[in-house]
Amino acid sequence: MISLSDSENGTASSTAATTRLARAIRLSGGEFSLILACCNGVERQQQVLNVLTEFSSADVHEILLSPVTDTLYTAITSAIGATQPEALMIRGLESVVEINQLIISTNIMRDEFRKQFRFPLVLWVNDEILRKLVWLAPDFKDWAATTIRFELPQNQLIEFGQQAISA
Incomplete structure (x- = not known):
């Protein structure tokens, strides 16, 4: 099981969320599943990814979307080609x-995801992107189990708030 030190890598709830994410990836076992990982901090996303790659035996691939990406399906198929990774993480939706x-x-293309991909697809979203998924892609979003939330540690929340105010 994944183990995180609270003082170094976040709160106990983040440890539980990371464990849930690793378990969801493992349980998908060669079949398509949609996993929504919600985190409002890009740095926190990277921390979780670092822990997953360090402690998980799964071959987790990552795609960082470009701001000019126009379709998710095409971005994925272009990046992976004919390979089928054990899991695929999509980051950068907030920058599109x-x-x-x-x-x-x-x-619109949701059925192609299930037909073509035999791996769990982890979409890293923030609260704004999650709301947009609910409103603009309800059928696709419904494929996901409960959203896994990665809360920022309290000190990072304060820093995030101060940055938002000064921006």
Whole structure:
């Protein structure tokens, strides 16, 4: 099981969330599943990914979306080619300029995800992207089990709030 030191890597709830994410990836076992990982901090996402790759035996691939990405399905197929990784993490949704169009096209193409991908797909989202998925891609979003939330540790929440105020 994954073990995180609270003082170094976040709160106990983040430890539980990381464990849930690792378990969801492991249980998918060669079949498509949609996993939503919600975290409002890009640095926190990277910390969780570092822990997963360090402690998980799964071959987890990662795609960082470009701001000009127009369809998620095409971005994935272009990046993985004919390979089928054990798991695929998608990051960078918050940076996509035409995010509404990307989400709508994802909902339209949702059946292709299940037909073509035999691995868990982890979408890293923030609260805003999660709301957009609910409104613009409800059928696709419904494929996901409960969203796994990665809360920022209290000291990072304070820093995040101060940065938002000064911006």
